[in-house]
Amino acid sequence: MMTSLERRNALKGNELAWYERMLEIREFERRTNELFAAGLIRGTTHLCVGQEALDIGLATTLNPDDVLAATYRSHGVALAFGLSSHSVMAEIMGKATGCAGGVGGSMHMCDSTVGLLPTSAIIGGGMPIAVGAALAFQVQKKKNVGVALFGDAATNIGAFHESLNLAAIWKLPVIFVIDNNVYGEYTRIDLSTPIEDLHLRAASYAMPSIKVDGMDVYAVQASMQEAVDRARRGDGPTLVEAKTYRFSGHSRADQALYRPAGELEHWQKRDPILLTEQALIKKGILDQAKIEAMKTKIVNLVDSAITQAQADPEPSAKDMFSNVFKEMRK
Amino acid sequence: MTAMRFRQAIVTALSDEMESDERVILFGEDVAAAEGVFKTSEGLFDKFGPVRVRDTPISEMAFTGAAVGAAMMGMRPVIEIMFMEFLGVALDQLVTEGAKMHYLSKGEYTVPMVVRASCGAGLGFGTQHSQTLENWVAATPGLKVIEPSDAQSAYSLLRAAIQDENPVMFLESRILYAERGEVDTSLKMEIGKARVLQEGSDVTVVALGNMVNVARDAIADAKVSADLVDLATLVPWDRETVLNSVKKTGRLIVVEESPWSGGWGSEIISTATTEAFSALKCAPFRITAPDVPVPYNGTLEARYIPSAVHVSAALKAAVESNQVLKPWWITEGVSK
Numbered sequence: 001m002m003t004s005l006e007r008r009n010a011l012k013g014n015e016l017a018w019y020e021r022m023l024e025i026r027e028f029e030r031r032t033n034e035l036f037a038a039g040l041i042r043g044t045t046h047l048c049v050g051q052e053a054l055d056i057g058l059a060t061t062l063n064p065d066d067v068l069a070a071t072y073r074s075h076g077v078a079l080a081f082g083l084s085s086h087s088v089m090a091e092i093m094g095k096a097t098g099c100a101g102g103v104g105g106s107m108h109m110c111d112s113t114v115g116l117l118p119t120s121a122i123i124g125g126g127m128p129i130a131v132g133a134a135l136a137f138q139v140q141k142k143k144n145v146g147v148a149l150f151g152d153a154a155t156n157i158g159a160f161h162e163s164l165n166l167a168a169i170w171k172l173p174v175i176f177v178i179d180n181n182v183y184g185e186y187t188r189i190d191l192s193t194p195i196e197d198l199h200l201r202a203a204s205y206a207m208p209s210i211k212v213d214g215m216d217v218y219a220v221q222a223s224m225q226e227a228v229d230r231a232r233r234g235d236g237p238t239l240v241e242a243k244t245y246r247f248s249g250h251s252r253a254d255q256a257l258y259r260p261a262g263e264l265e266h267w268q269k270r271d272p273i274l275l276t277e278q279a280l281i282k283k284g285i286l287d288q289a290k291i292e293a294m295k296t297k298i299v300n301l302v303d304s305a306i307t308q309a310q311a312d313p314e315p316s317a318k319d320m321f322s323n324v325f326k327e328m329r330k
Numbered sequence: 331m332t333a334m335r336f337r338q339a340i341v342t343a344l345s346d347e348m349e350s351d352e353r354v355i356l357f358g359e360d361v362a363a364a365e366g367v368f369k370t371s372e373g374l375f376d377k378f379g380p381v382r383v384r385d386t387p388i389s390e391m392a393f394t395g396a397a398v399g400a401a402m403m404g405m406r407p408v409i410e411i412m413f414m415e416f417l418g419v420a421l422d423q424l425v426t427e428g429a430k431m432h433y434l435s436k437g438e439y440t441v442p443m444v445v446r447a448s449c450g451a452g453l454g455f456g457t458q459h460s461q462t463l464e465n466w467v468a469a470t471p472g473l474k475v476i477e478p479s480d481a482q483s484a485y486s487l488l489r490a491a492i493q494d495e496n497p498v499m500f501l502e503s504r505i506l507y508a509e510r511g512e513v514d515t516s517l518k519m520e521i522g523k524a525r526v527l528q529e530g531s532d533v534t535v536v537a538l539g540n541m542v543n544v545a546r547d548a549i550a551d552a553k554v555s556a557d558l559v560d561l562a563t564l565v566p567w568d569r570e571t572v573l574n575s576v577k578k579t580g581r582l583i584v585v586e587e588s589p590w591s592g593g594w595g596s597e598i599i600s601t602a603t604t605e606a607f608s609a610l611k612c613a614p615f616r617i618t619a620p621d622v623p624v625p626y627n628g629t630l631e632a633r634y635i636p637s638a639v640h641v642s643a644a645l646k647a648a649v650e651s652n653q654v655l656k657p658w659w660i661t662e663g664v665s666k
């Protein structure tokens with residue numbers, strides 16, 4: 001078994017590994033959806049199908065000692081950051097072997113070894129925390145960065161504006177990444193927000209901003225690199241808007257029937273996995289045979305992760321009482 | 331021992347902690363250049379400089395969350411919420427983010443931060459700047475809650491709070507800022523330990539913050555033999571000290587500045603009733619503020635706050651005849 005850190009480092013400079021991890025996320029979400037529909041997962045899930053390039057783009061430009069405050073749409077980002085399919089699935093199933101020991105569930109992924117802060121199920125919850133992490137790095141004179149990843153609809157909550165302002169005034173090494181997947185729950189962005197290009201909001205805080213094609217892993221990496229470099233140089237925060245699309249419904253059994261006809265199909269032509277595949281084939285490092293082999297490998301990997309998670313023990317009643325407070329040494 | 335005001339005890343505790351631990355940083359609105367609207371950071375900006383002592387924009391949500399993030403990355407932030415009410419716009423960051431990080435990370439992340447906030451009535455700040463609001467924060471596992479009653483406990487408990495590995499809400503009775511007291515800076519106090527400020531045999535009086543002083547005056551006035559228990563820490567509160575006292579005296583009165591409904595004292599009474607039932611000679615009861623917003627008018631505000639006169643009368647009735655006096659608003663017929 002590879003550790004989270006090893007799985008994270010395995011992505012370094014390895015384009016085929018990016019592609020393979022994207023396949024893993026896609027397959028993982030497909031199976032999660034199935035398991036949920038079959039009643040084998042309780043509560044809720046928020047799938048990230050269609051948004052894999054953003055997750056991989058973040059994981060490959062940040063270092064494991066940088067930190068990310070992300071959201072309940074957490075499976076893809078956790079897998080990209082290095083957590084195993086088993087660790088994530090076990091958490092979704094509430095098992096003792098899950099990354100949060102089964103007390104977190106689908107919305108709460110965490111792994112300190114790769115800088116994944118506990119993901120927040122509160123809109124706007126992670127932004128001030130990323131700002132605070134960046135404040136610590138600045139005070140400690142470290143070169144690390146804090147990153148907040150959140151949805152388009154989260155740009156309408158107070159935390160967004162307060163956090164951008166504070167980060168700008170203190171010139172903190174923080175990057176705000178909007179995953180603009182066009183919807184906030186069942187509401188299309190144009191019904192909730194008077195502008196389409198959300199990165200424009202950075203202007204109010206005299207903050208540099210970047211708009212990027214979130215379906216293109218290379219473009220995401222380039223934008224993130226620019227923002228990360230700025231932050232590490234000590235030149236302050238950046239607002240990055242990644243244009244993505246949520247291929248699935250918002251959560252649970254949402255069929256997303258509120259979408260205009262043809263919208264999904266339009267975006268599916270720009271499926272991030274397809275785009276990466278084409279790029280790698282063009283570069284001559286991927287072919288049909290390799291694709292098939294990888295897909296088979298991933299299907300088996302995710303399947304055995306699920307089998308293992310299902311067989312894993314439930315947390316004990318004692319586990320519920322662990323880690324409420326950090327015990328103080330007397 | 332040094333004589334100092336309550337607010338100076340706060341300044342001294344901050345200064346001593348900042349001196350002994352460079353991870354301690356302080357931020358909030360007007361805490362740096364202006365030294366705090368209640369002068370609770372006097373001299374700290376000059377002494378520790380702009381990296382460690384910072385003014386923030388009026389953004390309680392952002393800077394409370396920034397404290398969470400900084401704490402998770404190895405700092406020990408202390409933030410000031412000028413008036414407890416202002417925590418309302420930032421509550422998510424403390425209660426739903428900060429207090430959950432240790433739990434959700436299997437203990438991998440810790441959040442050693444302190445949120446200081448002034449609270450309470452008596453100074454004419456009006457409805458939106460005079461509540462104590464302990465119940466906003468007292469029902470959050472993962473968050474400790476402290477409320478000192480004098481300069482010594484302000485000093486010792488603030489140092490303990492900063493040294494704690496967990497998020498701590500530190501409530502400061504605003505009316506106490508100018509009060510003087512003797513402070514022994516070498517005296518350590520433990521979070522979760524109540525202080526028995528005076529001992530007696532006939533009744534246990536439990537109070538928090540400025541109500542400790544009201545209770546002390548009332549005990550003197552009523553000339554009863556009472557254990558005066560300054561709870562000092564509300565979460566986790568000292569069951570052992572309170573229950574031992576109640577088992578000894580057989581009577582329990584809790585004095586609270588918060589409104590009648592949903593107050594923290596109900597928790598104390600409930601536990602004592604269950605755990606010390608056979609020792610009770612009289613029904614345990616609470617003396618609280620009425621269920622109204624804090625009124626601005628000086629006479630009304632004074633009536634709002636539990637007074638030594640009322641507490642004294644209630645103490646006498648309990649000790650002399652095991653009687654429970656009804657709240658004044660009922661006996662006077664002004665409310666139900």
Ligand SMILES: Cc1ncc(C[n+]2csc(CCOP(=O)(O)OP(=O)(O)O)c2C)c(N)n1
Nearest residue numbers: 073121122123151152153154181183184185
């Ligand atoms: C403060 C708060 N309000 C409402 C919700 C309920 N809620 C969960 S997800 C969501 C939509 C958020 O959309 P967006 O920010 O675009 O992120 P996405 O789900 O598309 O990734 C809402 C309203 C919440 N979790 N937190």
Ligand SMILES: [Mg+2]
Nearest residue numbers: 151152183184
């Ligand atoms: Mg969205």
